[in-house]
Amino acid sequence: MKLLVFADTHHSTRRMLQAAMKEREADACIHLGDGVADADALQTLFSPSAIYRVQGNCDYDSSDFEDRLVSFDHTLFFITHGHHYGVKYGLEQLWQAARESEAKVALYGHTHMPHYEYTRGIHLFNPGSLNMPRGKAGPTYGIITLEAGQMPKFDVVHYKV
Numbered sequence: 060m061k062l063l064v065f066a067d068t069h070h071s072t073r074r075m076l077q078a079a080m081k082e083r084e085a086d087a088c089i090h091l092g093d094g095v096a097d098a099d100a101l102q103t104l105f106s107p108s109a110i111y112r113v114q115g116n117c118d119y120d121s122s123d124f125e126d127r128l129v130s131f132d133h134t135l136f137f138i139t140h141g142h143h144y145g146v147k148y149g150l151e152q153l154w155q156a157a158r159e160s161e162a163k164v165a166l167y168g169h170t171h172m173p174h175y176e177y178t179r180g181i182h183l184f185n186p187g188s189l190n191m192p193r194g195k196a197g198p199t200y201g202i203i204t205l206e207a208g209q210m211p212k213f214d215v216v217h218y219k220v
Contacts, residue, residue, distance in 0.1 A: 061086050062087050062202070062205070063201070065200050067171050074218055079105070087105070087109045088105050111138060115142065137166070147170055163181060
């Protein structure tokens, strides 16, 4: 199973749609907020039932969930934007929320910087931002690959401008 992960698109869909076209064999798409309505544009490429999204701190008019639990290929994911968990200052609160939810993966955005770590049995992954990247990585999005009996694989994809 292949998951395509976006965050912090901030109402600009061009790069997201180009990346989605490149990755159109993905089984599902996840948008981690701040531009959550941008995920509607993905419906031209993916079934609405294959698109998962949460609202971020800039999604003022959204009625989407702030956090979600979703199972992909028997792996439970805790999906959030991250601003309620202080992710700009550390990942302990996010890790704790994922652990309390019995999730094995926590996906988050908000920092606009890609990050992956595996700590105390939980994968923490941020795909970065395609439109407003911070740090040295430049525009990025994420790919997660799940195979039966294997550890999930997390990749940050650098968008070619």
